[in-house]
Amino acid sequence: MKVAVCVKQIPDPADPGAMNPETKTLKRDVKLILDESDSYGVEMALQLVGEDGEVVLISMVPNNERNGLNNALAMGADSAILVSDDALAGSDALSTAKVLAAAIQRTEPDLVLAATESSDGYTGTVPEQVAELLGLPSVTFAKEVTIDSGNVAVKRQTEDGYDEVDCPLPALVSVTAGVVEPRYPSFKGIMAAKSKPVEELTLADLGIETSTVGWAGGRQEIVSIEPAPEREAGEIIEDEGDGHERIVAFLQEMKVI
Amino acid sequence: MANIWVHAETSGGVVSTITLELLAKARDLGEVTAFHAGADAEQVAAELGAHGATRILTTGDLDNGLPGPALASAVAAKASEESPDAILFGTTYGGRDVAGRLSVKMDAPVITNIVDLLDTDGLTGVEPVFGGTTNVKTRFTGEMPGIFLVRPKSFNAEAAGGDAATVEIMAVPDLGATGLAKVTNRFVEESDGPKLDEAGIVVSGGRGLGEADNFQMIEDLAGKLGGAAGASRAIVDAGWVPYSYQVGQTGKVVKPDVYIAAGISGATQHMVGMKGSKTIIAINKDPEAPIFSIADLGIVGDVHKVLPALLEAIGD
Structure with missing residues (x-):
């Protein structure tokens, strides 16, 4: 059993930086880390393949960054494909999906896992786009995943509960945060990660025209970036045993109680 | 007049609130077509019409298949004939599935997480970033219809009082392997109080x-x-x-x-x-x-x- 996991390296959400006013994108000159959302997919993959399976990471960046990838390898993934190319800068969701799909195709996995969305871009469409590009069935927003004799069974989050969905492999599944408890890399894992194979590819290696991805491929333009109207802060008080009374008074004023 | 297509999400004859929100915006922008997967198109025709849709394009019952691949394939085929100006989805589990599939079928980019849609020199989406402290306005530059994913609660779901929408069945092309995922069971998690996104x-x-x-x-x-x-x-x-x-x-x-x-x-x-x-x-x-x-x-x-x-x- 081979599982490919899409992982994204992003600026630390605790310190996301700012928009670059010239390129109108998020500044990425900071150190990139593994998107926490993706750690659930990595953990899920490790649990699903068990002892004899294989977990391959799939990632793309414009600048050779490997820090986040190393973290996922240290968790226990076996290898990685990193598509790194200057022309990837500014890629939108569809361009991203085209690159990831081309990289995944090389590994011929039984199952592709992805997070439901990244923590920096949040488009939330990439998994489904990758599935369509690969001609695979997919189940998104999984909160539980089990594999049994060539089938994947998923509990899929819905607006008012969940659906049980059955799907033959190969397939793509996107997992919600919190579905499993991601392991911390052990010291042994961190040391082992250094010698794990990372295949670094360019767009040319994948046969993708640079004009179909990045800025050109997006076919959209950012017209403006403006501060949003601010919400005024109200009254802030220190609780001296009477905090709850202030809340009660507020709720009474709002006619809630 | 612009042709605006809206993803209509329904369940057993009940139209989701986000769909009504999208229709309220769409009818200000042009002529509105709703597209839909499921067996209840006739049941929701009056309500969708009252909220501004003149037509429903539906796949009909999908026999427990997930709606993403089927609806996207059918809509892509229809859109290539009619060239709508914009295709709107709610940012929901189902909406994102269909939008993602459709964007590949049409090779059309998506603009996501918008909270407003401005009709100025081409439709422009407004997306809040950095916790809502900054608004980014984005528009499409290509020829294709733009696909927009709109966050819930962006528009007020008010009826406009139109006639019932006409119902038109769309053919669903052969889905190959993409149509193989099937729902085997549905569970509704009961809660005593109001729903989170509707509570006062x-x-x-x-x-x-x-x-x-x-x-x-x-x-x-x-x-x-x-x-x-x-x-x-x-x-x-x-x-x-x-x-x-x-x-x-x-x-x-x-x-x-x-x-x-x-x-x-x-x-x-x-x-x-x-x-x-x-x-x-x-x-x-x-x-x-x-x-x-x-x-x-x-x-x-x-x-x-x-x-x-x-x-x-x-x-x-």
């Missing part, structure tokens, strides 16, 4: 609660106030409560009359989902917590003291 009062808890058991105070307070309980992403990720509780960029967008944030510091990811609330009450022990910058009433204090006292003061 929302009480949310975060990491400041200390441990999972303390979330019961949030449930209790929500129950006493006739509201719904919500959560920050931190405690959803930690497994204290299910994903369906999550308020934020990833999760539900709420705009209640009163939002009570207990033990939530106010990460940007959370603030995007609740800063549209009419009033906000925050309880947090850190006076520097970002949540206080948008709170109408902020209590700098320990949730383990304030919440029990509040529960007792409100009584039954």
